[in-house]
Amino acid sequence: MAVHNPFMEKMGFEKSLQDGFNFAADPKRILYYLGLHFLFLCVAGFFFLLVSLLVFSSIFESLQSFDPSVLLKLISGVFLLLVLVIVFVVALIVFSILVTAAFIDSARDFLEGRPFNLRKSLGVAWSKTLSLLFASFLVFLLICLAFLLVFLGFLTKNIVLFIVLLVFSILFILFISLGFAFVSYYILIGDTGVVEGVQASFNLFKGNPLTVFVVCMLVGISSYVIALVGSIPYNFLSNLALAASFSPLYFYIPLFLFAGLIYAVVYAFNSLFCIGFMTSAFLQLASPPHQPMTAQPATQLLPQSPAASLELASKPFVPLPLPAIEAAQPEAKPLAKRRAFAFRRKALDRKQPAKKPLQRSKR
Numbered sequence: 001m002a003v004h005n006p007f008m009e010k011m012g013f014e015k016s017l018q019d020g021f022n023f024a025a026d027p028k029r030i031l032y033y034l035g036l037h038f039l040f041l042c043v044a045g046f047f048f049l050l051v052s053l054l055v056f057s058s059i060f061e062s063l064q065s066f067d068p069s070v071l072l073k074l075i076s077g078v079f080l081l082l083v084l085v086i087v088f089v090v091a092l093i094v095f096s097i098l099v100t101a102a103f104i105d106s107a108r109d110f111l112e113g114r115p116f117n118l119r120k121s122l123g124v125a126w127s128k129t130l131s132l133l134f135a136s137f138l139v140f141l142l143i144c145l146a147f148l149l150v151f152l153g154f155l156t157k158n159i160v161l162f163i164v165l166l167v168f169s170i171l172f173i174l175f176i177s178l179g180f181a182f183v184s185y186y187i188l189i190g191d192t193g194v195v196e197g198v199q200a201s202f203n204l205f206k207g208n209p210l211t212v213f214v215v216c217m218l219v220g221i222s223s224y225v226i227a228l229v230g231s232i233p234y235n236f237l238s239n240l241a242l243a244a245s246f247s248p249l250y251f252y253i254p255l256f257l258f259a260g261l262i263y264a265v266v267y268a269f270n271s272l273f274c275i276g277f278m279t280s281a282f283l284q285l286a287s288p289p290h291q292p293m294t295a296q297p298a299t300q301l302l303p304q305s306p307a308a309s310l311e312l313a314s315k316p317f318v319p320l321p322l323p324a325i326e327a328a329q330p331e332a333k334p335l336a337k338r339r340a341f342a343f344r345r346k347a348l349d350r351k352q353p354a355k356k357p358l359q360r361s362k363r
Contacts, residue, residue: 230266
């Protein structure tokens with residue numbers, strides 16, 4: 001017996017695929033995506049290269065002598081280089097989260113028919129950066145916990161326990177990935193906090209486990225296919241450049257640059273497609289299923305406080321159907337009938353000629 005799932009009926013996978021392709025096929029959006037990454041790599045790479053040169057110069061100077069003070073300088077230089085690498089990786093993670101969040105907001109604007117505004121999307125993403133970082137750190141801790149269980153199972157040297165912990169960790173990571181799949185979308189689009197976003201995302205997964213699994217599987221397969229197809233011209237040009245490496249520089253260096261440009265465009269298109277696909281799926285899944293409108297008393301429709309008035313004013317106006325209005329106001333129907341009857345009576349009186357008053361007979 002088939003299980004009836006209204007969310008599977010509501011979820012349009014073809015629509016999400018089409019929305020993802022339409023969102024990613026905009027050359028302006030691809031250009032901005034690549035421009036932000038290029039700007040970050042230029043700025044961060046310049047500082048990283050500058051500090052690395054200073055550190056390496058001090059390390060090379062300390063290697064030429066065996067003075068204990070110079071050895072301490074060598075250790076401090078290596079430590080500074082390690083800290084610099086960690087700072088660069090953290091900055092790259094924060095930048096990736098910020099850019100992804102900005103284009104999630106841009107995807108929502110695209111799907112709702114609003115124009116592309118990168119400055120507004122970056123402002124929305126910046127206001128939610130701490131919440132997104134905390135959610136990402138929580139996912140990182142849970143995944144580290146799963147790997148820790150596998151490592152402990154390996155240390156016990158018990159093959160059965162190791163296999164059990166490995167299977168459990170894989171299932172746990174899969175559960176975490178599916179449960180946290182829409183946390184960022186709830187934080188950005190639903191305007192929730194971290195705790196509320198995690199709870200809402202897990203509730204969405206518990207209510208629609210098969211749908212969420214199919215969505216994540218589709219976006220993974222589609223991303224792999226796009227990367228595979230896009231790598232064909234890149235591999236062809238790179239192999240051609242390698243084959244022509246004995247030719248003059250002006251021949252094979254442009255081939256390498258053009259192959260790198262193709263790879264960058266494919267990477268940007270693939271990333272934007274995943275964002276557009278997941279945003280479309282979230283807007284379809286997170287919206288409540290359609291329910292028939294029921295009439296409410298007039299006292300429940302009125303706001304009870306100034307905050308409620310502002311919230312009511314911010315919501316779009318949705319007119320009630322005529323049967324709901326008549327059901328909400330049962331006394332309006334007889335009154336309308338009486339008024340219509342009086343109006344028709346006056347119209348009939350205007351059409352009929354006025355009767356002459358009766359004259360009394362004189363005797």
